[in-house]
Amino acid sequence: MKPTRLFAGPARRALAAVLVLGATAAHAHNPVAECKSAGPDQVQCTGGFSDGSGAPGVTLDVISYDEQILVPGKLDERSSITFKRPEGEFYVLFDAGPGHVVEIDHADIQ
Numbered sequence: 001m002k003p004t005r006l007f008a009g010p011a012r013r014a015l016a017a018v019l020v021l022g023a024t025a026a027h028a029h030n031p032v033a034e035c036k037s038a039g040p041d042q043v044q045c046t047g048g049f050s051d052g053s054g055a056p057g058v059t060l061d062v063i064s065y066d067e068q069i070l071v072p073g074k075l076d077e078r079s080s081i082t083f084k085r086p087e088g089e090f091y092v093l094f095d096a097g098p099g100h101v102v103e104i105d106h107a108d109i110q
Contacts, residue, residue, distance in 0.1 A: 029053065033060070033094035033102040035109045037085075043109055044082045047075050047094045047102070054079035059095045062086060085109075 029049035038044035047055045055075050062071035062083060070090055071083045092109075094102040 031055075031094060031096050031100040031102050033092070033104060035092050035104050037110060038082055041085050042082055043085050043092075044080060045075075045092055045094070045104070046078075046080045047096070048079050049096075049100075055094075055096055059093075061093050061095070062090055063093055065089050065091070 029051040031047065032050055033045060033047040035043055035045040045060055047058055047060055049055065056077045056079050058075050058079075060073050060075055060081050061069050062073070064070055064086070070086045073081045073083065075081055090106045092104040092106075094104070
């Protein structure tokens with residue numbers, strides 16, 4: 001008895017292409033974020049993805065070490081946000097969804 005193939009010929013090649021392209025798309029971009037000093041008491045952060053795309057509207061919050069949100073925010077149309085530097089220790093959380101999170105510690109902001 002000859003085994004039956006669920007997918008054969010063109011259908012099998014199409015399925016293989018979809019699986020390969022789907023795997024590539026799932027790993028096509030990683031989150032990137034950068035924060036720098038923008039004056040004596042200002043911080044400017046930008047966020048996006050490693051494929052060069054921006055992230056307007058994505059959440060970027062400034063959080064104290066005791067998990068209090070000090071500055072809630074979203075990136076603007078240029079994928080940027082500027083805020084007054086909080087007193088004390090904090091970190092910046094760029095959260096573009098599950099698996100797309102970047103944390104920047106206050107000590108790394110020059």
